Amino acid sequence: MTVSSRISGDGKELIIAIDDRFDFSLHQLFRDAYTSITTQDLSYVLDLSKTEYMDSSALGMILLLKDHVQLYAGQLTISKPSDTVRKILEIAQFQRLMTIE
């Protein structure tokens, strides 16, 4: 499974982690990871520490996640991207749109 998601012990965070390649083939899996979550004020963490490659459709998928997060007044953080992935996020200037740590 290349997309995994879990709610943290205290129920305040939804952590979505992507392994290996983050591209259009994960479209449905990625959506499924959050669409049913409608809790208000939740923190969403997109864990990219194990993501080795990401393409521009993945950026689009992150934007859809961001729309969902905003709809339910949550917070979105991208966590620990590798250097390659960070570079792609920076070219798209995503740090201007969301928190990257």
Add this chain to the structure above:
Amino acid sequence: MPRIQKIALVVDDSKMQCKLLSVLLKEEDYQVIIANDGASGVQMYIEHQPDLVLMDINMPIMDGFEATRRIKKLSGEGTLAPLIFITSMDSEQAFIDSVDAGGDSILVRPFTPKVFKAKIKAMQRISDLVDQVKGLQLEQQNDAELAEKMMSGVIEARNFALDKIGTIKKAATIFSGDIQLTALCPNGDIHVLLGDFTGHGLRASIGAIPVTDTFRAMTKKGFSILDIVAQLNRQMFTLLPGDLFFAACFACISEHEKSAYIFNAGLPDGYLFDVQGTIKQQFVSTHPPLGILPQLLADAQVEVVQVKPNDRLVFITDGIVEARNPAGDLFDFPRFEQAAIAGIIQKDLVNNVLRSLDDFCENCEQEDDISLVDVPCSGWQQIKVSNKVKIPEGFTEEDNYFTLAENSLPTWSYHLHLTGGLLKKVNPIPLVMNQINDLEGAGEHWQSLYTILTELFINALDHGVLGLNSSLKNSAEGFSQYFKERANRLDLLANEDHKVSEDFVGIALKYFPLPHGGKMVINIKDSGQGFDILDIFKDNSIAMNDGLKLSGRGVELVNQLCDTLDYQEQGTLVTASYIWHD
């Protein structure tokens, strides 16, 4: 709709079997053809292209397995003609071998006519599905080809000065989500765009036409790069769904200013190379791709650099640096830069980069669109200065525009008074040019007027209202410092929004028609302290010889284009008149 009768080919050395199967097939409305050995079976297949093949296994000359292998090899490209083995060899091995040879099914004797017909029906169903998929594929391919044709044939063929710009464009699917545009500004500057829509194929192409229309129309009307970027962003935000966006790099190259204005929203670094291939500057992405945010970020700014005539601007999309070789390594930036530099030295950047990319990828499947634009910083169309002094044949005394009475009345006049924050937000020149076009129609001669208005307005704003000293622009460091300071002071102006501002620029036009042309008198007044225009001219004539001077060229140019040019009220009021002939 009645369909043409389907053909079934029966290959069996037993005449008895052939007859039996024929009867059953005819009951199912097939036209039946018969071969009695494998070899003639293959021959009949080639001649008649049947819709269904029934194959025996043990036959003289060529057995059923071999015949099947040959037939399947032949039918690889076309539609699926289901092939069923009919045999009395009821063994596991026979079943495995017939599938291996390319058979689609096997029917073991004895069987009842009902079972046989059910089998044929099932196979036909599969074959219909295959036809349907093939049809859809073809349709999709036609659509993609149409989109491709539209893109290259209609959109990009209308680009300005195609021969001067080097481009690489290799689409991953048949249609490329990448778009390359060039257009000529009214004052002779050139606008360049390299953009990349998310995704590939048709999905990536929906934005291409609106982007092209807006880019061309706004460039033609004289809007600045930042105006165009802001408009494209708004447009893409409304048009594109949430996960689609448009990463793009924009440039305005001004030959007479010897500068380039660059805006990179979401593409890899753009490059400025000198004639030796040295990287003079890189332009990093400073803004998210267009179509994500409803408006540009407040601090969105174009980067301004000075350029030499032999410099080149090169923009790339991520497809180049993310191309992979069979080992999975990325082509990446160092390899690209090396290839580009070598290419510049050999005076063929495009082919050098292409070769290097091909060598590296070794026919690996291309995952993303690959595109590049290579734009020289000079050699663009020169502004026509001549139309002001050209006296047409048949020139008569009554045409003598120099005798135009001082007190004659204009047919129309136009005033625009911009204050405070509006000076940052609004570019008045396209507004003014629109008025002129509406009142007097479009025409070549307005190009010079556009240049005059732009230069005089910028002077009034920069040196008047903002109090910037143009001598700053004489050095390379000062040049960028000048534009940084300009942006800061404009921000201060913008913050004055809430109160009535004392800062202003006023533009007034008066139009006097002439028998074979017209005269436009332009007044521009600003709220600044004024500046000594003579100093600028003096500086310029000294600097003319060394060719290094970066500032003041604007006024020089205006002086050449105008009939008269007067600075009054300590340089805070300028009056220019522009006369042309049809």
